[in-house]
Amino acid sequence: MNGIQAGNRLIAALGPADRAALLAHTVPVEFPPGQIFHEPGDPIDHVYFIDQGIVSAVAVLHDGRTVETVMVGFEGVAGGLAAAVPQPAFTRNVAQMAGAARRIDAARLRALVAERPAIREVLSVYLAALQAELEQSAACNALHRAEQRLAKWLLRCHDRVDGAAFNLTQEYMASMLGSQRTTMNEAAQNLLKLGAITYSRGRITVTDRAALERAACECYRAADVFHLTL
Ligand SMILES: [Zn+2]
Numbered sequence: 714m715n716g717i718q719a720g721n722r723l724i725a726a727l728g729p730a731d732r733a734a735l736l737a738h739t740v741p742v743e744f745p746p747g748q749i750f751h752e753p754g755d756p757i758d759h760v761y762f763i764d765q766g767i768v769s770a771v772a773v774l775h776d777g778r779t780v781e782t783v784m785v786g787f788e789g790v791a792g793g794l795a796a797a798v799p800q801p802a803f804t805r806n807v808a809q810m811a812g813a814a815r816r817i818d819a820a821r822l823r824a825l826v827a828e829r830p831a832i833r834e835v836l837s838v839y840l841a842a843l844q845a846e847l848e849q850s851a852a853c854n855a856l857h858r859a860e861q862r863l864a865k866w867l868l869r870c871h872d873r874v875d876g877a878a879f880n881l882t883q884e885y886m887a888s889m890l891g892s893q894r895t896t897m898n899e900a901a902q903n904l905l906k907l908g909a910i911t912y913s914r915g916r917i918t919v920t921d922r923a924a925l926e927r928a929a930c931e932c933y934r935a936a937d938v939f940h941l942t943l
Contacts, residue, residue, distance in 0.1 A: 721762040721815060722788045723835050726943035731831045738825065739815035744768075744808045746880075750791055751802035757795035759816050763787055766812010767873050769889065770804040780854075780891035781866075782847065784809070786873030788939050789839055795819040796826050796836050809889075810874060835943060842941040849936035859892050860900040861930035866890060867910065868929055871919050872939050878918040904928060 724732055744750075744766065751757055753773055761768065768791045770783040782804055785791050791806050791814070799819065826833045853862060866889065870879055887897040904910050909924040910917055919925060926933070934940070 720764045738821045739817045742816045743813045745811050748808040750806035755802045757792045761791040761814040764813045767809040769809045779888050781889040796822050842938045845936045846938045849932050853932040857930040859896045860903045863900040864929035865933040882915045
């Protein structure tokens with residue numbers, strides 16, 4: 714991660730009494746890459762305030778193809794929609810990179826949200842920002858080039874990880890962005906030529922963050938939940 718960071722940003726935004734009330738009901742958990750938190754249709758029994766690592770919400774089509782819809786790191790919460798009303802997961806929630814979270818029973822969180830306006834407000838502001846990001850993504854996916862979208866996605870990863878390098882195969886990137894592998898390969902080659910990244914054996918290093926920002930589409934700045942100020 715590229716900044717001072719200690720634990721989940723939503724929890725950190727709460728005052729001491731609300732934070733203590735929330736933390737009293739959370740359990741610290743760690744997760745390896747690939748861990749599935751919810752499959753589509755699963756009841757969301759637990760909500761995860763991410764401390765580190767990345768969890769992706771992934772839409773799964775009938776033919777098995779997948780596209781990432783939301784990326785969650787220490788700025789957010791996985792399964793957060795269940796904080797308002799009980800509901801099944803719409804997407805697969807899967808750990809993209811190993812990490813740690815604070816897990817809370819979803820019904821318990823709903824009770825806390827009802828009792829404590831500050832917790833409700835923090836979650837509402839986050840979920841509203843996420844909605845804005847999703848609406849921007851509809852335009853992004855329809856109108857922006859693969860190279861711009863890949864740059865945006867790599868910036869989002871870079872924001873959330875500790876250090877400049879992370880493990881990602883091109884096949885994985887293609888599945889996250891819903892692109893053909895050849896399209897993704899071409900986009901990655903262009904970013905390599907710009908000197909924005911290096912790529913070796915499934916490991917990506919961001920070598921020139923400014924170049925990566927120039928290569929990304931406007932969506933990275935226009936509506937990205939990571940830039941939310943609480
Ligand atoms: Zn875009």
